[in-house]
Amino acid sequence: MSITRGRAVTISDVARAAGVSRAAVSKVIRNAYGVSPGMRERVEAAIGDLGYRPSIAARALRGSSYRLVLEIPYVSVFMTQIVEGARRAIAGTPYQLVLAPAEGIEYGTIDSLADGIVDGIIAVAPLVDPAWLEELAGRVPVVMLGRHDRTERYDTVVGDDHHGTRLLMEHLFTLGHRRIAHVTEPETVTRPGSGTPHANRLEIYRACMAEAGLTDLVQVARRRETSRDEAREATDRLLALPEPPTAIVAGHDDIALEVLARITGAGRHGRIAVTGYDNTHVAAHPLIDLTSVDQQGVEMGAQAATMLLERIAGRAEARHWMATTTLHARGSTTGVTV
Amino acid sequence: MSITRGRAVTISDVARAAGVSRAAVSKVIRNAYGVSPGMRERVEAAIGDLGYRPSIAARALRGSSYRLVLEIPYVSVFMTQIVEGARRAIAGTPYQLVLAPAEGIEYGTIDSLADGIVDGIIAVAPLVDPAWLEELAGRVPVVMLGRHDRTERYDTVVGDDHHGTRLLMEHLFTLGHRRIAHVTEPETVTRPGSGTPHANRLEIYRACMAEAGLTDLVQVARRRETSRDEAREATDRLLALPEPPTAIVAGHDDIALEVLARITGAGRHGRIAVTGYDNTHVAAHPLIDLTSVDQQGVEMGAQAATMLLERIAGRAEARHWMATTTLHARGSTTGVTV
DNA sequence: ATGAAAGCGCTAACAA
DNA sequence: TTGTTAGCGCTTTCAT
Numbered sequence: 001m002s003i004t005r006g007r008a009v010t011i012s013d014v015a016r017a018a019g020v021s022r023a024a025v026s027k028v029i030r031n032a033y034g035v036s037p038g039m040r041e042r043v044e045a046a047i048g049d050l051g052y053r054p055s056i057a058a059r060a061l062r063g064s065s066y067r068l069v070l071e072i073p074y075v076s077v078f079m080t081q082i083v084e085g086a087r088r089a090i091a092g093t094p095y096q097l098v099l100a101p102a103e104g105i106e107y108g109t110i111d112s113l114a115d116g117i118v119d120g121i122i123a124v125a126p127l128v129d130p131a132w133l134e135e136l137a138g139r140v141p142v143v144m145l146g147r148h149d150r151t152e153r154y155d156t157v158v159g160d161d162h163h164g165t166r167l168l169m170e171h172l173f174t175l176g177h178r179r180i181a182h183v184t185e186p187e188t189v190t191r192p193g194s195g196t197p198h199a200n201r202l203e204i205y206r207a208c209m210a211e212a213g214l215t216d217l218v219q220v221a222r223r224r225e226t227s228r229d230e231a232r233e234a235t236d237r238l239l240a241l242p243e244p245p246t247a248i249v250a251g252h253d254d255i256a257l258e259v260l261a262r263i264t265g266a267g268r269h270g271r272i273a274v275t276g277y278d279n280t281h282v283a284a285h286p287l288i289d290l291t292s293v294d295q296q297g298v299e300m301g302a303q304a305a306t307m308l309l310e311r312i313a314g315r316a317e318a319r320h321w322m323a324t325t326t327l328h329a330r331g332s333t334t335g336v337t338v
Numbered sequence: 339m340s341i342t343r344g345r346a347v348t349i350s351d352v353a354r355a356a357g358v359s360r361a362a363v364s365k366v367i368r369n370a371y372g373v374s375p376g377m378r379e380r381v382e383a384a385i386g387d388l389g390y391r392p393s394i395a396a397r398a399l400r401g402s403s404y405r406l407v408l409e410i411p412y413v414s415v416f417m418t419q420i421v422e423g424a425r426r427a428i429a430g431t432p433y434q435l436v437l438a439p440a441e442g443i444e445y446g447t448i449d450s451l452a453d454g455i456v457d458g459i460i461a462v463a464p465l466v467d468p469a470w471l472e473e474l475a476g477r478v479p480v481v482m483l484g485r486h487d488r489t490e491r492y493d494t495v496v497g498d499d500h501h502g503t504r505l506l507m508e509h510l511f512t513l514g515h516r517r518i519a520h521v522t523e524p525e526t527v528t529r530p531g532s533g534t535p536h537a538n539r540l541e542i543y544r545a546c547m548a549e550a551g552l553t554d555l556v557q558v559a560r561r562r563e564t565s566r567d568e569a570r571e572a573t574d575r576l577l578a579l580p581e582p583p584t585a586i587v588a589g590h591d592d593i594a595l596e597v598l599a600r601i602t603g604a605g606r607h608g609r610i611a612v613t614g615y616d617n618t619h620v621a622a623h624p625l626i627d628l629t630s631v632d633q634q635g636v637e638m639g640a641q642a643a644t645m646l647l648e649r650i651a652g653r654a655e656a657r658h659w660m661a662t663t664t665l666h667a668r669g670s671t672t673g674v675t676v
Numbered sequence: 677a678t679g680a681a682a683g684c685g686c687t688a689a690c691a692a
Numbered sequence: 693t694t695g696t697t698a699g700c701g702c703t704t705t706c707a708t
Binding site: 008010011012022023025026027030032054055057058059060061062063 | 684685686687688
């Protein structure tokens with residue numbers, strides 16, 4: 001029933017065509033030491049003639065697959081920055097990058113990635129258990145994105161949520177805001193003490209409010225799940241308050257976009273300040289004009305990939321890299337009078 | 339130098355622990371015929387105890403890897419629709435989806451994906467040679483996205499560029515526009531006769547203008563490469579014309595966003611009509627409010643994945659699926675008076 | 677119903 | 693410098 005699939009050319013076919021051993025071919029394709037120019041030439045000719053391509057599966061079984069995987073919980077604009085950075089860092093190496101969108105909780109996805117087809121893993125998985133990750137890192141090199149835990153077994157690349165959030169809060173205080181609310185991710189990823197980026201931003205938000213003597217005015221709205229509709233829902237709850245906020249700090253740009261949408265829908269665009277996080281390109285769009293914090297997404301991706309390559313090359317000591325954050329003030333705050 | 343990586347549990351370890359043969363374990367994990375309940379139970383217990391996970395590489399060497407790959411030339415908002423659809427279609431099957439961002443021209447990327455770690459390929463690759471694709475499809479099941487060529491060897495999933503573009507043009511004509519320009523992708527992917535979606539949209543644009551007797555007013559601005567800056571460049575060229583267009587048809591929403599940005603930058607927001615394509619979620623944002631054509635991106639991804647699974651299951655006849663298109667008229671056109 | 681054994685395509689010792 | 697050989701972990705006949 002199944003249609004005939006052409007037989008793949010194997011290393012043996014090449015060896016036969018070139019009149020050499022398979023080991024010789026293997027050495028040629030790996031640029032290993034100990035091949036005469038003459039042999040290299042014949043082998044390469046045979047490879048060209050036959051259109052030979054080494055089987056990744058067979059390679060992975062014995063050594064490396066030259067695959068790096070970037071696991072992401074969802075495809076978002078910020079993630080495209082990460083991907084772009086990783087791609088750049090890998091360019092010119094023999095490695096290839098693949099992305100694995102995780103389904104819900106990441107254990108299964110990551111585990112199955114580690115099952116033999118990748119030489120290293122970069123993952124965004126704020127909720128997985130550190131102990132589990134250590135075990136994983138014992139099987140395959142791992143770099144974690146957005147985790148603030150520090151361990152010897154895997155590297156981390158994080159943003160400076162502390163500084164970034166403070167930049168935003170101080171900006172809003174300077175503009176005269178006091179009734180500042182926060183719209184963020186679901187409870188699962190913002191649980192106090194969990195150390196996720198969004199939990200941190202939430203904590204800093206609370207801390208800043210407290211330091212300004214505004215604890216009473218703290219208002220946090222979490223969306224119930226990671227969907228745009230739920231972000232709008234959460235915004236609506238804030239807008240429906242007896243005393244609505246004069247400024248809303250969103251967990252990141254994607255959420256901020258929905259906040260802006262609801263504010264606009266309520267006919268109050270330009271009357272409530274809004275901030276995002278990540279400084280994605282839409283934030284800079286003149287029709288959106290969203291104040292945001294840049295945390296070097298592209299550079300984060302590049303660092304993660306570079307660190308992973310170092311791990312694969314043999315580095316055993318952990319490295320932890322933190323991105324710097326900069327405020328990009330735009331009309332969504334500067335154009336709003338309290 | 340390299341740190342010690344824990345030895346992975348193999349099928350032999352499980353067999354030993356359960357006191358059975360490796361073949362028996364293999365049968366259990368594949369749900370193959372011929373295992374007694376008693377043996378199944380013991381084997382599954384051993385698997386649980388040891389935390390055994392089959393090696394994908396070894397599997398791929400003999401049979402299937404249960405990996406499907408979606409190759410994409412760039413990570414865009416529209417692509418996230420495709421990914422979402424594919425993910426849904428695959429959910430519940432033993433297959434896992436990975437994405438492979440191609441670097442420039444797609445041959446190398448696709449080829450290397452086919453080298454053994456995937457059971458099937460979904461690819462967005464408008465420029466690769468059909469003959470090459472046929473050869474590829476002879477090695478591994480393939481579904482192509484956005485290709486209008488019809489072949490027996492691989493399946494295709496495309497949008498109805500013809501109908502979609504006509505919807506937009508008629509909409510603009512109805513609103514009274516005559517001086518309508520088109521901003522689109524670089525020459526490489528819009529070459530007349532190449533059959534790519536953007537080449538098609540360009541041709542239909544020309545045809546519609548001709549049918550309306552407006553051939554003289556045709557204005558096409560291609561961005562020189564796939565970057566946002568270049569899209570703004572292209573827009574600027576149109577705005578600088580002695581008689582600028584009253585409406586601009588963008589190749590897709592991402593380009594339209596940049597068109598809107600430049601129009602806004604030039605202080606002419608609301609005075610030039612703009613249309614996009616793909617109906618990405620930003621188009622519906624009230625601050626963007628972009629007229630666009632929906633071509634069922636999620637459904638396209640789901641169809642592609644479903645068709646790929648069918649191919650893997652043995653279907654040998656080609657299937658070609660075309661999405662329907664619907665116009666979503668919004669303020670970027672309806673709010674503009676000619 | 678179960679197990680023995682032969683590979684899948686490649687890499688890496690080790691011999692020659 | 694080159695070739696021989698022994699597996700890597702799994703699936704798949706083919707005996708039992």
